[in-house]
Amino acid sequence: MTGNHGPAVLGERRIAEIAEIARQIRIEILKMTAAAGSGHPGGSLSAAEILACLYFEIMGLDPANPAWPDRDRFVLSKGHAAPVLYAALALRGYFPREWLATLRQLGSPLQGHPHMRSTPGVEVSTGSLGQGLSMACGLALAAKLDKARWRTYCLLGDGESQEGQVWEAAAAAAHFGLDNLTALLDYNGLQIDGSCADVMGIEPVQERWSAFGWQVCEVDGHSVSELLTALRAASLVRGRPALIVCRTIKGKGVSFMEDQAGWHGKAPSAAELARALVELDAPEVSGGGAA
Amino acid sequence: MKRLDLARLPSEATRDAYGQELVAIGRADPRVVALDADLSGSTKSSVFAKACPERFFNVGIAEQNLVGLAAGLAAAGKIPFASTFAIFITGRAFEQVRQSVAYPNLPVKLVGSHAGVTVGPDGASHQAIEDLALMRAVPNMTVLAPADGVATRALVRSALDVPGPVYLRLGRSGVPSIYGPEGLDVTSFAAGGSQTILEGTDVTIIACGVMVAEAIAAAYLALDDGLSVGVLDCYSLKPLDGPTVLAAARRSGAIVTAEEHSVIGGLGGAIAEFLAETNPVPVVRIGLRDTFGQSGGPAELLEHYELRAKHIRAALDRALELKA
Numbered sequence: 001m002t003g004n005h006g007p008a009v010l011g012e013r014r015i016a017e018i019a020e021i022a023r024q025i026r027i028e029i030l031k032m033t034a035a036a037g038s039g040h041p042g043g044s045l046s047a048a049e050i051l052a053c054l055y056f057e058i059m060g061l062d063p064a065n066p067a068w069p070d071r072d073r074f075v076l077s078k079g080h081a082a083p084v085l086y087a088a089l090a091l092r093g094y095f096p097r098e099w100l101a102t103l104r105q106l107g108s109p110l111q112g113h114p115h116m117r118s119t120p121g122v123e124v125s126t127g128s129l130g131q132g133l134s135m136a137c138g139l140a141l142a143a144k145l146d147k148a149r150w151r152t153y154c155l156l157g158d159g160e161s162q163e164g165q166v167w168e169a170a171a172a173a174a175h176f177g178l179d180n181l182t183a184l185l186d187y188n189g190l191q192i193d194g195s196c197a198d199v200m201g202i203e204p205v206q207e208r209w210s211a212f213g214w215q216v217c218e219v220d221g222h223s224v225s226e227l228l229t230a231l232r233a234a235s236l237v238r239g240r241p242a243l244i245v246c247r248t249i250k251g252k253g254v255s256f257m258e259d260q261a262g263w264h265g266k267a268p269s270a271a272e273l274a275r276a277l278v279e280l281d282a283p284e285v286s287g288g289g290a291a
Numbered sequence: 292m293k294r295l296d297l298a299r300l301p302s303e304a305t306r307d308a309y310g311q312e313l314v315a316i317g318r319a320d321p322r323v324v325a326l327d328a329d330l331s332g333s334t335k336s337s338v339f340a341k342a343c344p345e346r347f348f349n350v351g352i353a354e355q356n357l358v359g360l361a362a363g364l365a366a367a368g369k370i371p372f373a374s375t376f377a378i379f380i381t382g383r384a385f386e387q388v389r390q391s392v393a394y395p396n397l398p399v400k401l402v403g404s405h406a407g408v409t410v411g412p413d414g415a416s417h418q419a420i421e422d423l424a425l426m427r428a429v430p431n432m433t434v435l436a437p438a439d440g441v442a443t444r445a446l447v448r449s450a451l452d453v454p455g456p457v458y459l460r461l462g463r464s465g466v467p468s469i470y471g472p473e474g475l476d477v478t479s480f481a482a483g484g485s486q487t488i489l490e491g492t493d494v495t496i497i498a499c500g501v502m503v504a505e506a507i508a509a510a511y512l513a514l515d516d517g518l519s520v521g522v523l524d525c526y527s528l529k530p531l532d533g534p535t536v537l538a539a540a541r542r543s544g545a546i547v548t549a550e551e552h553s554v555i556g557g558l559g560g561a562i563a564e565f566l567a568e569t570n571p572v573p574v575v576r577i578g579l580r581d582t583f584g585q586s587g588g589p590a591e592l593l594e595h596y597e598l599r600a601k602h603i604r605a606a607l608d609r610a611l612e613l614k615a
Contacts, residue, residue, distance in 0.1 A: 073367075116366070116395045124366050125395040128386060134356045135391055138363015138371075141348065145324070145369070165387070168356035176348070 014057070018224045021091060022052040026253045027282045028087035028100055034273040036104040039112070042263035044084035046188040046221070046248040047155060051088040053227045054153055063093040066120045072150050073123045073139050077132020078157030078186060079113040080265070085122070086110050094121035130163025132156070133183060137173050140181040140241075151235060154183045159191030162200045167212070173241040174213025181241040182234040183214075186221065188250035190261040205245055214243045221246025254279055293475075294511065295467075297504055300474050302465035306404040308440030309461055310335025312447040313372055314342040320451065324364055326350060326373045328357045334374040334404040334461075354384040361399045362391035370398050370451060376410075377403025377419035377460060381426055388456070389429055396431045396455040400447075404461040406436075407551030408579070408596060409501060409589035411463070418584035424556025426458040427529050433482045434529040436460040436550075436558070438503035441470035442526055445480035453482050460500060462551075464589045467504050485532035486524040487539075494610050495521035495539040496603060498549040499528065499558050502577070505593075506549050508600035513607050519543075520607065528561050533569070540566050545614040546574045547606045551598060554578040573613030575606045 025048040033039035055061070059072035076085045083103065090097045095109070102108035109118050113127025124135045136154035143150055160166065173181055185205065193199050202208075209216045215237045219226040227246070234242035250264070251257030254276040257268075268276055277283055317323040317339055324346045331337040331349060340347035350357045354375055361371035373380065380403045381388065392399045406419045426434045433453050437443040443461065450457045470477045470486075477486060488503070489510055498506035503524045510520040523539050525532065540546055546566065548559035559576030566572055579596055593599050 069368075124362065125390065128390040131355075131359050131362075131387055131391050134359020134387070135363035135366065137356075138360040138365070139367050140363075141360065142364045142367030142369050145346065146367075165353075165355040165359065168350075168353035169359065172350055172353070172356055172360065175351075 015224045018052050018056055019049070021056050022048040022224070023280060024091060025052055025084060025087040027277065027280055028090065029083040030254070030268060030273055030276050032083050032086065032100040032103040033267040034270065035101050036267060038104060038267050039083055040080040040265050041083065041268065042190070042250040042257060042260070043078060043157060043186065043188065044081045045252045045254065045257065046250050047081055047084045047186050048252065049222050049224055049227055050155060050184055050186065050246055051084050053224060053231060055088040055092045057228060058231045059153065060150065061092070063121065066094060070148060070150050073152045075124055075132045075136040075139070075152065075154040076114050076126055077136070077154055078129065078160050079126030079132070082110070082112065082114050085114055086119070089119070089121040095119070129157065129160040130165040133166055133169035133173070136181060136183070137169050137176070137178060140173070140178040141176060143180050144178070152181045154181065156183055156185050158185060158187045158189060158196050158202055159199070161185065161202055170209065170212040170214065177239050178241045179238050182231065182244065183241065184244045184246055186248055187245055188248040190250045190259070190264065192261065192264050194261055209243045214241050216243045216245065218245040218247065221248035222252055295469060295474055295507060297467050297469070297508055300467035300469060301471060303440035303468055304463060304465045305437055305440055305443040305461040306333070306335045306463065308443040309402060309404070309447060310338035312444040313339045316448060316451060317343050317346065320370070322368065322370045324348070324369045324371050326357055326361055326371055328352055328354050328375040328379065330375050333376070334402065336372070336374045354379045355387045358384040358387035358399070359391050362397050365397035365399045370400065372400045372402055374402035374404060376417060377406035377422045378417060381419065381422040381458065385425055392456045393429045393431045398454060398456065400450045400457045400459060402459045402461060405463045406460045407462060407501065408584040408592040409462055409464045409551060411589045411592065412586045414586040415583040420553045420579045420584060421556065422460060423528055423550070423552050423558065424560065427556060427561060431455045432529065433457040435482060435527055436499040437480070437526050438500055438524050439466050439468045439470055441468060441478065442480045445478060446526070449481040457482070462501055464501070466501050469504055469507065480526060483527050483530040483532060485527060485535045487535065488522040488524055489520060491519040491521035491543055493519045493543055494545040494547060494607050494614070495523055495543040496547045496549055496607070497523045497525045497536065497539065497558065497562050499525050501551050502549040502598065505598065505600045506603055509603035509607065512600060512604045518607065525558060525562070528558055531561055531565055533565060536562060536565060537569055540570045540572045544572050545610040546572060547577060547603060547610050548574060549577040549603050552578050554580055573610050575610045575613070577603055577606050
């Protein structure tokens with residue numbers, strides 16, 4: 001079990017280990033979406049470091065006992081990034097890595113969007129955008145009622161925060177003083193139809209969340225050390241919820257996918273997968289991709 | 292069963308019974324929590340808020356978040372009762388009910404008060420006439436529409452035993468306590484059940500909610516005319532009490548349904564669909580005929596939309612004609 005009571009300052013070695021896990025997560029994202037022939041690689045790749053930090057350093061978990069009552073909870077509100085969650089869960093030992101190749105297939109435990117009744121380690125069912133933060137607030141309220149120490153983490157998309165329900169939840173989290181809730185915003189700046197700024201502006205992000213009563217900070221969402229520092233600081237905030245704005249690059253790690261809205265919901269071909277894996281320094285696994 | 296004097300039975304709104312019973316189950320079961328969206332005084336969740344303030348959450352005028360919070364609480368082991376007006380919890384938050392609650396089969400109890408046209412003067416914006424159709428269509432959902440306070444109390448208790456989500460439809464206005472000690476003195480109600488009030492061989496009225504009392508009155512009118520008329524309170528629209536509905540259809544060979552809801556997708560729809568596949572008999576539906584409500588007094592509106600006993604009585608004749 002990892003917990004959130006580790007040393008405050010991490011050695012370079014541990015940071016490098018988590019960065020390596022993020023690289024492995026990216027490899028799995030690409031392999032599983034290529035095998036599935038559909039899915040959302042762009043917004044999954046942008047969150048690889050975020051998930052690596054949460055699942056391998058920050059959250060208190062017991063993969064052998066997914067129902068452990070005192071586990072920390074993670075809600076993937078941007079449910080289309082299911083591949084990054086599945087990759088993290090598989091690497092963390094919630095289920096066999098072979099399952100990843102069944103993503104999106106009939107009868108697979110890995111549904112196109114996360115479903116709590118299908119996949120060990122998935123806490124709620126998401127996919128329809130805007131609903132996850134409300135559920136995260138409900139989880140955090142339950143922990144408060146039970147005077148339990150576990151925390152709830154919620155990953156939001158930037159485009160997702162155009163949904164009105166996100167702001168209903170943002171208001172409620174502050175109103176109920178949910179200091180056991182940390183939200184992270186995967187701010188890669190792109191959504192299906194183009195840039196968030198063009199489609200429906202979401203700025204000023206920090207001011208909006210601050211005005212709703214949240215403690216807000218901003219980090220480089222691909223910097224493991226910045227993410228870990230911010231996540232630890234967030235857990236020390238008292239009386240209100242915390243938001244970490246993670247500046248990210250959609251498609252991060254694959255040159256031809258980076259910062260391209262077109263890779264929001266398109267799977268790589270076998271040739272594209274091979275090129276991508278070479279870039280991720282993993283040419284040896286390229287044969288395991290598209291069937 | 293004994294002939295009821297409907298006008299002399301004590302009157303109670305189902306929402307009042309809900310508030311009282313919620314306190315009772317909440318005191319007995321610490322998993323019970325309640326949420327409302329600024330209508331706690333109307334839905335009567337305010338009674339629970341007074342009794343168990345630490346387990347009550349007013350989310351403000353934000354029904355989508357109401358449902359999402361309830362889903363999160365349920366995912367952490369609580370049994371949330373989330374209430375607001377029927378049109379808002381089933382309509383405004385429909386997709387939240389579907390995605391966050393029903394798809395993962397979480398034990399969230401959705402309580403929609405002020406259903407149907409008997410909300411009265413507030414008018415069509417506040418009169419849910421499609422809520423049963425919406426909730427019936429969602430997989431995993433149990434759909435309940437009690438006829439009086441006694442049935443409401445029993446169904447609130449039994450909702451605790453339903454492992455998944457429940458939609459409980461309540462009304463604003465007082466209704467006769469047909470199951471109370473001065474009435475039929477019945478206390479057993481559960482999801483998937485029904486209450487046979489009368490058995491008849493000519494035609495059976497299948498009703499739910501406030502229309503059960505109207506159905507009983509209509510049956511008495513028909514009995515006085517020499518007809519053999521059954522009345523079935525089909526308070527569980529989903530799961531439907533198929534064997535009892537089937538037996539009624541076989542016994543009487545014709546059905547009239549009665550609901551304070553659109554004739555599309557609610558009780559009439561459920562009965563017609565079920566009998567079409569099992570035992571086709573004429574089904575005449577009483578309800579709102581694909582129209583919105585409007586402002587008016589509850590009794591005036593029941594009259595205007597032809598939802599009274601005399602209208603059901605007329606429908607019995609239509610069903611008998613179709614049967615012949």
